[in-house]
Every structure is written in C-alpha cells, then in structure tokens.
Amino acid sequence: MKLIQSLEDLEQARAEAAERQKSAAAVNIHIRIGMASCGIAAGAKDTLRVIQQIIASQGLSGIQVIKTGCLGLCVLEPIVQVQMHNQPTITYGRVTPEVARRIIEQHVKRGMIVPEYIVESY
Amino acid sequence: MKPIRSMVLVSNDPVSIEHGAGDVFQALQAEIRRLGLDEEVRVSTIADVGDWEETPLVIIYPEAVVYSPVTAEDVPVLVEEHLLQGHIVKSLLGKMHEPVGEIAWLRARLGALPVQQRVVLSRAGIIDPESLDDYLLHDGYNALGKALTRMTPAQVIAEVEKSDLQGRGGAGFPTGRKWAFVRSAQGQPKYVICNADESEPGTFKDRLILEGDPFSVIEAMTIAGYAVGAQEGYIYIRGEYRLAYDRLENAIQQATQRGLLGEHIFGTDFNFHIHLHAGAGAYICGEETALIESIEGKRGQPRPRPPYPPTYGLWGKPTLVNNVETLANIPPILRNGAEWFHQFGTERSRGTKVYTILGNVNFTGVIEVPLGITLREVIEIYGKGMKRGAQLKLVQTGGSSGSIVPASLQDTPMDFESWRKAGVSLGSGALLICDEHTCVVDLAKVILQFFRFESCAKCAPCRVGTQRLYELMSEISQGRGAPEHLDEILILGRDMELLSNCGLGQTASVAVRDILKYFRDEVEEHIYQRHCRAGVCQIPGLPPAEFSAIQQPAAQAD
Ligand SMILES: Cc1cc2nc3c(=O)[nH]c(=O)nc-3n(C[C@H](O)[C@H](O)[C@H](O)COP(=O)(O)O)c2cc1C
Ligand code: SF4
Numbered sequence: 308m309k310l311i312q313s314l315e316d317l318e319q320a321r322a323e324a325a326e327r328q329k330s331a332a333a334v335n336i337h338i339r340i341g342m343a344s345c346g347i348a349a350g351a352k353d354t355l356r357v358i359q360q361i362i363a364s365q366g367l368s369g370i371q372v373i374k375t376g377c378l379g380l381c382v383l384e385p386i387v388q389v390q391m392h393n394q395p396t397i398t399y400g401r402v403t404p405e406v407a408r409r410i411i412e413q414h415v416k417r418g419m420i421v422p423e424y425i426v427e428s429y
Numbered sequence: 430m431k432p433i434r435s436m437v438l439v440s441n442d443p444v445s446i447e448h449g450a451g452d453v454f455q456a457l458q459a460e461i462r463r464l465g466l467d468e469e470v471r472v473s474t475i476a477d478v479g480d481w482e483e484t485p486l487v488i489i490y491p492e493a494v495v496y497s498p499v500t501a502e503d504v505p506v507l508v509e510e511h512l513l514q515g516h517i518v519k520s521l522l523g524k525m526h527e528p529v530g531e532i533a534w535l536r537a538r539l540g541a542l543p544v545q546q547r548v549v550l551s552r553a554g555i556i557d558p559e560s561l562d563d564y565l566l567h568d569g570y571n572a573l574g575k576a577l578t579r580m581t582p583a584q585v586i587a588e589v590e591k592s593d594l595q596g597r598g599g600a601g602f603p604t605g606r607k608w609a610f611v612r613s614a615q616g617q618p619k620y621v622i623c624n625a626d627e628s629e630p631g632t633f634k635d636r637l638i639l640e641g642d643p644f645s646v647i648e649a650m651t652i653a654g655y656a657v658g659a660q661e662g663y664i665y666i667r668g669e670y671r672l673a674y675d676r677l678e679n680a681i682q683q684a685t686q687r688g689l690l691g692e693h694i695f696g697t698d699f700n701f702h703i704h705l706h707a708g709a710g711a712y713i714c715g716e717e718t719a720l721i722e723s724i725e726g727k728r729g730q731p732r733p734r735p736p737y738p739p740t741y742g743l744w745g746k747p748t749l750v751n752n753v754e755t756l757a758n759i760p761p762i763l764r765n766g767a768e769w770f771h772q773f774g775t776e777r778s779r780g781t782k783v784y785t786i787l788g789n790v791n792f793t794g795v796i797e798v799p800l801g802i803t804l805r806e807v808i809e810i811y812g813k814g815m816k817r818g819a820q821l822k823l824v825q826t827g828g829s830s831g832s833i834v835p836a837s838l839q840d841t842p843m844d845f846e847s848w849r850k851a852g853v854s855l856g857s858g859a860l861l862i863c864d865e866h867t868c869v870v871d872l873a874k875v876i877l878q879f880f881r882f883e884s885c886a887k888c889a890p891c892r893v894g895t896q897r898l899y900e901l902m903s904e905i906s907q908g909r910g911a912p913e914h915l916d917e918i919l920i921l922g923r924d925m926e927l928l929s930n931c932g933l934g935q936t937a938s939v940a941v942r943d944i945l946k947y948f949r950d951e952v953e954e955h956i957y958q959r960h961c962r963a964g965v966c967q968i969p970g971l972p973p974a975e976f977s978a979i980q981q982p983a984a985q986a987d
Contacts, residue, residue: 321565339555
C-alpha cells in the first residue's frame with residue numbers, strides 16, 4: 308500500500324479505504340459486535356461465531372460483520388448493533404447466541420426490530 | 430462524524446406498544462433519515478415512563494420536551510418543526526400533570542442534558558479497532574496531517590493551551606503547560622510517554638479507549654512528539670491488558686506501514702517511533718516517576734521530586750508523561766480547534782470526562798459526559814437509579830486514592846474546580862456507588878488492604894502507615910476498637926499526607942479521613958456498641974444490645 312506523505316495522500320487513502328469497504332460484496336447491512344475485554348468475557352465470541360455460522364450456512368450476502376471495541380455499556384454485553392440499508396443503527400444488549408439467531412432471522416432477514424433486546428438511551 | 434445533538438425517545442411500555450409505538454418509532458426513523466438528520470439525531474426507546482394516560486410518548490432531548498399522545502401521522506410535523514427548525518410543537522405537547530418515574534427526574538433538569546457527548550469515545554465501539562482503513566474513514570489522522578503540514582510545534586502547543594485541557598490521569602495538571610515545559614527543557618533526546626498503567630481499582634476507562642480506538646492514542650502521541658520535540662515514544666501499558674497490547678501493536682505496525690509512524694512522517698523531516706512496554710502488576714508503576722524507573726529496567730519505585738519528568742525524566746532526559754484519556758483528547762482538539770472544545774464542560778473545567786460507573790446502580794459501565802454534571806445525574810440518568818431502589822449512602826470517586834462523597838453532596842457539580850473546593854478529588858474517574866448496605870468500616874478496611882499491599886515500601890510514613898491504618902480499621906471492624914483509635918487514625922493519616930514521598934502514601938488516608946468526617950457516628954458504633962448497622966462486620970460476642978459503651982470497655986470483651 309502507498310505511503311501517506313501529504314494531506315492529499317491522506318484524502319486519497321481515505322477514498323481507497325471507502326472503496327475497499329464498499330466493494331466488499333456490495334455491503335448494505337452492517338453488524339457490529341463489541342469485542343473488547345468486557346464483551347469477550349460476557350460471551351461475545353460465541354455470539355460472533357453463531358452470527359458468522361448463520362451467515363455462511365444460509366449464504367446471506369451483503370452483510371459485513373465488524374468487530375469493534377466497547378461502547379461503554381459493559382453490563383449489557385455482548386452488544387450487537389445492526390445497521391440496515393443506511394438506516395439508523397439499532398443497538399441490542401445481552402445478545403446470547405440464542406438472541407443473535409433471533410436478530411438475524413427477524414431483523415436482518417425481515418427488517419423487524421427485536422424490541423426486547425434493544426438498549427435504551429444509547 | 431457529527432456530534433449527536435438530539436436524542437429522541439419513544440415509550441415502549443406494553444400500553445404504548447398497543448397504541449402504536451412501533452409505528453411511531455419506525456416513522457421517526459424514516460423521517461429523520463429522509464431529512465438527512467440521522468447522524469445528529471438518535472432514536473431510541475424508553476420503557477419506564479411512569480403513569481401517563483396518553484401514550485405513546487415521544488421525548489426529545491436535550492430540551493426534555495414530552496409529546497403525547499403521538500401517532501405516526503404526527504411524525505413528519507414533529508421532525509420538521511422540532512428537529513429541523515428547532516421549534517417546540519405546542520399542539521402535540523403532553524397534557525401537563527405531575528410526571529413520575531424516569532420522566533419526573535428528567536423534567537426537573539429541563540434542557541440540561543442528558544445526551545452523552547462523546548469526544549474521546551466518539552469511535553470506541555463503532556469502528557473496527559484493528560483497521561487503519563476504518564480509522565481513516567472516521568477522521569483519523571486529519572489532526573496529525575494538519576499539525577505536521579500546517580502548524581509549527583509552538584502553534585500546536587498554543588492550541589492545546591488555549592483549549593484548557595487538564596490532565597485526566599488524576600492530578601488535573603494543565604496539559605498545554607506541561608507540553609510547553611518539555612519543549613523548553615534543555616537536553617536531547619526527549620521522550621513522550623503514554624501512561625496506560627491504569628491500575629486504580631474500579632477504573633477501566635483507558636482500557637476502553639485502547640481496545641476500542643488504539644489509533645487515536647498513537648496519533649496523539651505522534652502529535653505530542655512533534656510538539657515537544659521528541660522522536661521516541663513509549664506506551665507503558667498495564668500487564669493484564671493483553672488485548673489492548675495486541676491492538677496497539679497492530680496499530681503501530683499498520684501506521685508504520687503507511688508512513689504514519691517512522692521516518693519522514695507526512696513527507697516532513699519529523700520522525701517518530703513508538704515502543705510498547707508492559708507493566709508487571711504493580712499499582713505504583715502508574716506513578717510517573719516509578720513508571721520511568723520501570724521502563725529503565727529498575728525496580729518500580731518513585732523518585733524524589735523535584736526534578737520532575739519534564740526536565741529530568743526517562744534516562745534523565747526531558748519527558749512528557751500523559752494519561753491515555755488526556756492524549757485521546759488531542760486529535761479532536763487539533764482537528765476542530767480549541768474554541769470547539771470549549772463548548773463542553775464548564776468555564777473552569779473544559780471538555781468531557783470519561784467515568785467508569787460501578788457499584789449498586791442498575792447500569793454499570795463507561796460514560797463520557799461533560800465536566801460539571803452532578804453525581805445525582807450520573808446515578809439517576811446514566812446509572813439508571815440505585816439497584817432495587819435502595820438509598821444512596823456514599824460514592825467513592827477516583828478509585829482507592831479518591832475521596833468519599835456522602836449522599837448529601839451529590840448535587841455538587843463534578844468539575845475540577847468545584848470538587849477541589851469541596852475537598853474531593855476527581856481522580857481517575859471511577860465512581861463507586863454504594864447503598865445503605867455498605868459498611869464504612871469495612872470499606873475503609875478494603876481500601877487500606879489495597880494500599881498496604883501496593884505500597885512500594887521506599888519510605889517509612891507510607892510503608893508503616895498503611896499497615897498500621899489497616900490494623901486499626903481491622904480491630905474496629907472486629908469490635909476491638911478503642912475510642913483513642915480514632916485520633917490515632919487521624920494523626921497518622923495527616924502525617925502520611927505530609928511526609929510520604931509520592932501520591933500513594935499521600936492519598937492512602939484520604940478515604941479513611943473522609944469516612945471519619947462524614948460517618949464518624951457509624952464508626953463509633955462499632956467501637957462503643959460493637960454494632961455494625963449495615964450488618965457487614967462480623968463482631969463476635971454478645972448481641973450488641975447487651976453492651977453499653979461506658980461500662981463495657983471494648984478491650985475486655987474479646
Ligand atoms: C500511586 C499513583 C498511581 C498512579 N497511577 C496512574 C495511572 O494508572 N494512570 C495514569 O494515567 N496516571 C496515574 N498516576 C498519575 C501520574 O503520576 C501522572 O500524574 C499522570 O500520568 C499525568 O498524566 P496527565 O497529566 O495526562 O494527567 C498515578 C499517580 C500515583 C501517585
Ligand atoms: S509513598 Fe509509599 S509508594 Fe510512594 S514512595 Fe513512599 S513507600 Fe513508595
């Protein structure tokens with residue numbers, strides 16, 4: 308990758324980064340999962356595994372799964388955020404593998420929010 | 430990313446849902462999206478709305494206006510008028526009656542808050558911390574680019590000074606001034622150290638930044654290096670922070686690959702390298718001079734000061750030591766200017782503060798809020814109230830070396846200035862919230878146990894003092910305390926404050942002192958009545974009622 312040697316290079320690098328992210332199979336659904344220590348301790352790795360498995364086994368496309376840090380909602384970990392087609396992000400808390408399955412089935416596949424697990428006021 | 434300026438809450442209790450809250454929620458989302466407001470306005474739900482007849486409610490912050498009942502058809506007007514034009518839609522306002530529940534509290538603070546304002550944590554939890562691409566897409570490296578290509582080091586320092594940023598590592602020292610000291614200090618080479626030791630019990634704000642947004646710390650250190658004239662930087666990271674270590678290592682590697690670290694950064698003559706140094710589990714190594722000794726490969730014990738690190742630091746050279754959170758404030762300040770930074774916080778304490786909330790509240794975690802909000806607000810809004818509706822008894826601020834704040838002081842604004850006046854240290858930003866089931870004697874014992882263990886034993890007042898204080902508290906907690914113990918504690922504590930070599934010994938007695946100031950009667954109960962009102966201390970012997978302090982000297986009762 309090119310070195311960033313000036314502000315113009317920085318802009319260029321940013322444009323390329325955007326391109327790379329977009330071209331990743333025409334992504335229009337972003338699923339973010341908190342993978343800081345608190346999330347991992349609360350079982351985020353299991354949640355992540357389930358999400359990836361469902362996506363792979365059902366051949367769902369256009370979904371990007373992003374591992375992030377912590378939002379600060381540590382008691383509610385594992386935290387999963389879903390952003391579909393540029394709509395506002397919905398934040399879910401205490402997402403066990405079971406809940407993750409529901410979120411994928413209901414929200415990601417059919418666009419229906421799963422209200423019980425929505426995190427308030429974030 | 431724009432800062433969030435409004436938050437819209439839709440009630441989603443069962444009745445509201447029956448009345449179509451779901452449609453309202455979706456309509457709000459769609460409308461906000463349509464008008465391109467979705468970056469600045471956040472829509473969420475709220476479950477406890479108290480006893481409102483006309484639901485669903487839509488509450489909009491920061492104005493704390495309650496609209497009810499709202500239907501999906503009302504939404505376009507509401508969004509257009511309130512969120513776009515900034516007018517309150519009178520026709521949709523909820524009928525005024527005594528509000529209850531969560532709303533009552535929020536109404537009382539009309540207009541004041543409570544949207545979290547995120548400067549330091551704006552990216553944490555949002556971006557992929559292992560991807561430089563993602564960082565670049567969220568304003569990453571704009572600040573460094575601007576500093577290196579458009580500003581002189583003196584201008585960078587001037588901007589930081591103008592922002593009035595104060596250190597977030599505990600002492601609250603003005604950051605710009607510290608940078609200027611290091612810049613003007615004699616001697617080469619100079620060093621920049623990021624203090625990521627974070628061992629204060631109950632504090633994990635720096636970890637959140639390091640794990641969630643490691644590039645920001647790297648970028649900030651590079652800016653600091655440019656400003657003070659250093660080419661080498663060290664991150665001293667707490668040994669247990671393995672994940673943060675790995676992410677920093679990855680960030681350093683990626684930044685180096687793209688020429689954002691190393692030689693000729695941004696095509697200039699400026700070179701900067703960053704090294705990682707993991708601690709080995711000693712709390713004292715967070716103290717800046719002990720930290721420096723530790724990097725030098727020596728035993729981690731604080732040096733006598735002066736000289737201070739800006740003139741005599743790592744290997745005797747001028748050294749800048751800043752906390753992680755302090756550094757994380759730097760890129761946004763340079764990107765947006767000092768003036769922008771002044772919109773957060775109060776006149777004398779600018780900016781936001783990241784707090785870790787823990788203890789007997791319903792919500793524990795990390796928040797970033799403007800300096801100057803009150804403890805009551807933290808507990809009620811962010812902590813979502815006390816667990817099981819218990820009574821607040823006290824809050825310990827700033828970890829073990831912090832102060833004890835009784836419930837009666839919970840309305841003091843939390844900023845450096847007001848708290849200094851009230852004799853409270855903001856410290857590291859941990860807020861340990863305790864309810865009435867907490868025993869102050871037990872709490873003091875736990876705190877002193879920590880200090881007696883962590884004292885580096887270099888100087889006697891601290892080495893002996895922490896041990897003796899612990900013993901005294903321990904005696905009291907077992908019903909073997911004597912009245913004169915209390916004086917001994919106070920005198921010993923004062924001596925430690927005056928005579929210890931470093932902050933550890935100087936602050937080890939703060940919590941006990943505060944406890945004797947605010948909760949003396951409860952401590953005395955342990956001594957005279959051999960009774961622990963919280964029921965925590967196991968006091969052997971006869972039931973407390975049969976003891977009367979005067980006739981039964983506690984010493985004989987064992
Ligand atoms: C016993 C002791 C422990 C400390 N631990 C930390 C720590 O873990 N992290 C930190 O940033 N500062 C810690 N400090 C404060 C540092 O000595 C120093 O003041 C701080 O890193 C300066 O950074 P700032 O100006 O950005 O606040 C500690 C101080 C003492 C006395
Ligand atoms: S005050 Fe305590 S920790 Fe600090 S140098 Fe003295 S013995 Fe060590």
